[in-house]
Amino acid sequence: MSQKLFVCGRSGRMGKEVEAVANEFGFTVIGGTGRATAGIDAALAELAQAGQKPDVVIDFSLPIATAEVAKACAKHGVPLVSGVTGLDDAHMTALRKAAETIPVLYSANMSIGIQMLAKALEALKGVDGFDLAIEDIHHRHKRDHPSGTALLLNKELQKRTGREAGEIVSLRGGGVIGIHRVLALSESETLTFEHSALNRGVFARGACRAARWIHGRAPGFHGLGDLFFG
Secondary structure (H helix, E strand, O other), rough: OEEEEEEOOOOOHHHHHHHHHHHHHEEEEEEOHHHOOOOOHHHHHHHOOOOOOOOEOOOOOOOOHHHHHHHHHHOOOOOOEOOOOOOOOHHHHHHHHOOOOOEEEEEOOOHHHHHHHEEEEEEHOOOOOOOOEEEEOOOOOOOOOOOHHHHOOOOOOOHHHHHOOOEEEEEEEEOOOEEEEEEEEEOOEEEEEEEEEOOOOOHHHHHHHHHHHHHHHHHEEOOOOOOHHH
């Protein structure tokens, strides 16, 4: 039986991508909200009254809506997958607060490839004599500098090697979906760990895969890596 999916940011680029691939993962999109403000509490209440309570909410709206989305999902008991970038500490606190009541999964990048890249960074653990840097390339309309993915990779460097990048270089131009490189630079050689997103569908499929995984789980806060590495 198809599961019911509600999409915040349904009219945006990523919301449209999620709607296009949802059926591949056994979901039917039954509702959604806009990007700038969620209005999700009333929408979820209306669906519940009609006997159409969503099984999962996927949020690709904007940071301004994050706290409202998290609070509404917790209130109505609906698991939440959030891929919103540009979040600050207050936004993350709202997500973690909701995770006390419902399962919440957050990732600044929903592609499987980025998770593989992050795992590969463990190869740099204990290696001396290399400077670390991150390159972050996106289309001209990308709002955050550096991107959430670049910050995610920097956190993964710290987690897996005990070191952070000395510099994050952000470039914006054209229609680039996303290219991220982690560079290890010595005086005699260079290592490059690179991920390139060829289309936005990779992020939508990752979010739907996460939604399928999180449905039915106990309350708690998760990252996308939990799907693959526990």
